[in-house]
Structure formats: C-alpha cells, structure tokens
Amino acid sequence: MSSGAREAEAKRQAALVTGILSRDADASTLPTRESGARALRGLQAYRVNAHASAERALGAAFPTVRQLIGEEDFDRFAQLHWRDEPPARGDLAEWGAAFAAWLSSQQPLREWPYLGDCAKLDWAMHRCERAADADFDASSATRLGDTDPSRLAVVLMPGLAVIESRWPIAIIHRAHHDAGFSFDEVRDAIAREQAESVIVSRRGWKAVHATVDDATAQWTRQLLEGCDLATALSQAGDGFDFTAWLTLAISSNWLKEFRVLGD
Numbered sequence: 001m002s003s004g005a006r007e008a009e010a011k012r013q014a015a016l017v018t019g020i021l022s023r024d025a026d027a028s029t030l031p032t033r034e035s036g037a038r039a040l041r042g043l044q045a046y047r048v049n050a051h052a053s054a055e056r057a058l059g060a061a062f063p064t065v066r067q068l069i070g071e072e073d074f075d076r077f078a079q080l081h082w083r084d085e086p087p088a089r090g091d092l093a094e095w096g097a098a099f100a101a102w103l104s105s106q107q108p109l110r111e112w113p114y115l116g117d118c119a120k121l122d123w124a125m126h127r128c129e130r131a132a133d134a135d136f137d138a139s140s141a142t143r144l145g146d147t148d149p150s151r152l153a154v155v156l157m158p159g160l161a162v163i164e165s166r167w168p169i170a171i172i173h174r175a176h177h178d179a180g181f182s183f184d185e186v187r188d189a190i191a192r193e194q195a196e197s198v199i200v201s202r203r204g205w206k207a208v209h210a211t212v213d214d215a216t217a218q219w220t221r222q223l224l225e226g227c228d229l230a231t232a233l234s235q236a237g238d239g240f241d242f243t244a245w246l247t248l249a250i251s252s253n254w255l256k257e258f259r260v261l262g263d
Helices: 003-021 036-061 063-069 071-084 099-104 115-129 138-146 169-177 183-191 214-224 229-236 242-251
Strands: 152-156 161-165 196-203 206-212 255-260
Touching: 036 063, 036 071, 036 115, 063 071, 063 115, 063 169, 071 099, 099 115, 115 161, 115 169, 115 196, 115 206, 138 255, 152 214, 152 229, 161 214, 169 183, 169 196, 169 206, 196 214, 206 214, 214 229, 242 255
Parallel strands: none
Antiparallel strands: 152 255, 161 196, 196 206
16 A cells, blocks of 8 residues: 555544544445445444443443442443543553543533542552552662762652542542441531542552642652652651651552662
8 A cells, every 4th residue: 555545544544533423423424435324334333332332441440430420421421521532542441541631621510529539539540550560679778878869769659649639539439439438428528628638559459549648749749750859858848757758658569669860
C-alpha cells in the first residue's frame, strides 16, 4: 500500500470512528464498505458492544462511583463518556483517566459535589494495582549519610498517588467497601465538609489508602513531582518530622529508594 493510500485509509477509519460515536450517526453516510441494512446492522452491533465495553471497563475501575449513583445511571454515564472521550488504545483497563473530571462537569451530577474526588480515588487505586512490582532498596538509605540532599531524590513506589480533597473521600470509600462501616459517619462527615488527604499505595497485590495530614500530603506531592530532598525539606518547614515520615513510609510500603540525581 502506498503512503497516499495508507493516509486515505487512516482518514477513512478516523471518519468512521467519529461517525459511529456521534449520537446522530446515520449508517448510510458512514464511510464503510457496506451499505443499506448491512451497514445499519454493523452500526447497531458496534454501539451495543461499545456500550457494554464502557460499562464493564469503567464499572471495574470506579466501583465506588458506581455504588454512589446506582448501576443504571452509572452505565448511562459510562456510555456517554465513551462517546465524549473514546479509548485511545486497545487495553480498556487503561481507559478512564479523564472520567473524574468529566463527571464533575455533568450538570445532573452536581448534587454529589464530592463525586469527582471519589472517582479520583477509585482511579488511583485501579492504577496502583496495575503498577509494576517493586521492593524497597534498603541499601540506598546509606546515601542519606554520604550525599548532599540537593542531589538526592526520594523515589516512591510505582503507582503511589496522593489525593487532596475538600470532601471525606476516604470515609466515603470505606463505607461502600466495608460492610461494617456506618453510613451515619459518612453523612455527618459530608455535612461538615470534612476535608481529607489520602495516599494510595499497594499492600501485596491490593491497593490500599491511608488518610494523612496536609503536611504529609504536600510532602508526598512534591516528591512525586520530582523535587530533590533538600528542596522538599525546605518547603516542608521546621514542623515536618522527616524521621517519623521515613519510618511510616517504609512500614507502609511507600518508599522505593533514595537515588542520586544524575546517576
């Protein structure tokens, strides 16, 4: 196939996908090799499959959100999200990064102002469980004693994430995944707009979350952004206890290694 033919085929496929995803798509106008009833059946089959795929993929990645708004409404919004933000790759388990922000923009969901942050927590836990396995390199801790902090990076575990919310997202999550948790506590925390910062990490193969104070959340975010140790300590201020954090980070499986920048 010539380069011109490949380009034409790519454009045809792009137009086909755009047309299929459009809510007003007409089978007779789609750039397919079929026509008439066969084209219509193909369009209908694709849409049924796409809707089912969207429901399964997002339902697996966002179980808390699914429970919050109900399965029927969740499936409908999953279908709409597929139309607005279709997958860019074949692995549907990788699709959903934009769902939290998209949910926050949906007018019918404004009565749940915490929904977007709950979706962020769901997605962070989903991604964490798919992250690469890693172990803490205890020998790298010797670099704390022989390397200038401005040349040290504190490397956190793959998949670790921090979420800072003005809503009680950890309490909401536990209430929907722990059968013994009281929803009275959830309602009270939401009524008080109890802010929570959460670190997502992995214990074995399972993602877990831990509520942390603002200083720890800010510190973690700076490390994830690649801040060197000296700068992170300076911005954390005198009240931050690095030794206490280090002990917690190792026991919680947050810390991967200390790395000399430039190595």
